[in-house]
Amino acid sequence: MALSPSKPISVYVFDAYGTLFDVHAAVRKNAEGLGPDAQRLSELWRQKQLEYSWIRAMMNRYQDFWTLTEQALDTAFAMVGTADKSMRQTLLDAYWQLDCYPEVPIVLKGLKDRGAKLAILSNGSPAMLEGAVKAAGLDEVFDAVLSVDALKTYKTNMEVYEMATTEFRVFPEAISFQSSNRWDVAGATAFGFRTVWINRTGNPDEYSDLAPAAVLQDLNGLLTLA
Known part of the structure; x- marks a missing residue:
């Protein structure tokens, strides 16, 4: 499923583990x-x-x-x-040096070339995220790397998603949020983001009342949605 956003998307926020980096x-x-x-x-x-x-x-x-x-x-x-x-x-x-998925560098560069702001919003600690981003060679790609450690809580606490709107000074609907975790997508949808579920493993849908705007097998489809 792929739906065009009803309003322009200026910021792309990514979950880290399972979405950008292969946890296995x-x-x-x-x-x-x-x-x-x-x-x-x-x-x-x-x-x-x-x-x-x-x-x-x-x-x-x-x-x-x-x-x-x-x-x-x-x-x-x-x-x-x-x-x-x-x-x-x-x-x-x-x-500390998990592989990123093969399409990640190309897709992020493509979005960046279009003028989008890019960020990570993750449960990971700052040191973990710094290590993963550096190991993947993505140091120069992200405008912000946001960790829940600043709040001392975890997703799906609504305060976590608010970190992104505060960082970029935009309303939730201006942000496209990508995660491979359906529960994370549900939380971000409840907050008001345009959400994209990266369903890499073909899992059945859940949380039908908090549906994503799009479901993709990997990040490649983002360039079509953008």
Whole structure:
């Protein structure tokens, strides 16, 4: 599905993990050393990482995203008994330099060449985001890299999405927000952004009352929507 925005879009805001950066790259690169259940480990690592962020936000007991990433990996190891726990530090080191998806640099450059402002709005800690952006060679692309760490909470708290409107001094409808996480798209839609769900894995839709303006398989379609 692809719908044209009803009003001009001047700012493109991207979720980072799963949208720009492949969260499973760290395990995939080390799968042979981890054993036969490496994929299961990676899925649990991501699942627990997000779960911990939601629970922490609801309890108002903030810990930064790197701490949650470490805790989530430890839980994943505990749940996957076949995985080699000696690989823990190797996986954590790899997470600082996750691969970006192949189309990301081209699409971001295309939007930038059209005069759009670009930003990341992420649960990631500032240091994590700096490392990922630098490793992907995207240092000069973004006008802002916004971390929830400034607010000490997590998505889908409405204050998080407000960081983007405050940064660029625009109304929500002037922002196109892209995320691979359907729950994140729901939160951004509730806030008032024009939202685009990057459904890389072909998941079924959820949150029917908070539908995105468009659903794309990857970021390439943004150049057509723009």
